[in-house]
Amino acid sequence: MTTTEHDLRTTWQAWHDEREQWLQEPHGWLSITALHWLTSEPTEIAGLPGTWRVRDADTVELSGVTAEDEVRLDDRPVGGSVGMQPVDGLPGVMVSVGDKVVEIARRTDDYALRVRDPQAITRTAFSGVPVFPVDESWVVTGRFTPYDEPETITVDAVVAGLHHYPTVVGTVEFELGGATQTLRALPGKDGGLGLHFRDATSGQETYGGGRILRVDDPGADGTLVIDLNRTVNLPCAFIAHATCPLPPAGNTVTVPVEAGERTPLRPDLA
Template identity: 65%
Template sequence: MTTGTEARTDHDAWRAHREEQLREPHGWLSLTALHWLDDGPGRFDGLPGEWRVADADTVAVSATAADGVLMPGTDIPVEGTAYVRPVDGAPGVMVTVGERVVEIARRTDAYALRIRDPRAITRTAFDGVPVFDFDPDAVVAGRFTAYAEPRRLTVGAVVAGLEHFPTAVGEVAFDYRGTTQRLVALAGKNGGLSLHFRDATSGAQSYGGGRILHTPDPDADGTLPLDLNRTVNLPCAFTAHATCPLPPAGNHLDAAVEAGERTPPRPDLG
């Protein structure tokens, strides 16, 4: 049986790993710009080369060798025009420009460049994520009920007019603070489930766009552990240059989940 001390020690180690990931040189804290591409040649201040939509599935990157634009997995500069095909909703194609990385991302039928710069103030001034105190009562038992077939949802985004299309695989119920809570469960990108929700702290103590809890795969009988202390912010809580989805309709808990990450400071806003 895990003791309270062991649980807190395990949680502290998990938090340290989480913040180490956030500090990565080209992680979410390094974003400095978001540029949407149109059908014509695109030039952007401080960024060499031209970046444009070539057709419905392709972005063209034109540069000279002196521009130092390196395609993924190579150390050979683009000389002429190179073509990439980002996948909708997936991480973008990462193109290196000096110490920066330009992510070419596709969101539905639109394409964008996200500039990742390790010198971004959101990264260099990062001093940890504010969190609620660790609460052993926020570790609860969940009950997963799978849908007969996965369902493709349409949800909004923090960027007006943008939509995301996550896959819902079932519902998770759990008892918290004396009441039964229910959430639509999304398929996790690397297995397990993702519970993306708002609660009574959203917009006050925690980020208004909601938070997310990643869980392991349920057992054969549908049971799974839920540690609400590991509820985390999405990238849009840290930067204006993310395109995060909003929670599925109905994933708004009346209870205040005073566990996990709180609203982080935004040094880029002054």
């Protein structure tokens, strides 16, 4: 093993360990046990206090809460009724109910509750994310070409009938398998870019809804390093109650990307 290979595997292992720790957080993605779509009708939900409804165009209301329900919003006790205003495309409003957390999320004009329970089997039985072997051949140089203006596009979701409206900021080109690959790039949440794609392993060795790779900001000349060993699954690969977007149209790598995360084991389906 060369020094470069050793360094690549060492840094990848530290990154992979951190990612698995993040996945296992008590109220992280692996803790989600239910997804409930709300209407204007006050509705009781099993295991949760009070009633929940969409009160108006931008507000979800929880009513009938007592002190014994142990409900907290922004770390303050909630009693009676409270209104919450989640924003489409952003993380939802988090409400604590005992040791559970309820996420109130907005998806276009629809609202849903996601219940996060630290005792979820998808979390307690989690045994790690299966991956392909780390290999330096999957580290390539690409070039980013920005659009004159960011473009809002429409993509489908893993939930039938649901749509997402992400922003794409340009294209990334790189050589892989003897062919030029071109992917539309999303802005990263904390800088950099996101490449959400399918490839010939999708639906076979890897999750059928595609995977995503975060890359650092390109240099002044547009060049960037693409380490496909760090390609990861979206939450929908791990749990049944996610609303993940599918990749933008055309974001398909023409060769099998046998790098990064594989299809995870699902203890809830065992």
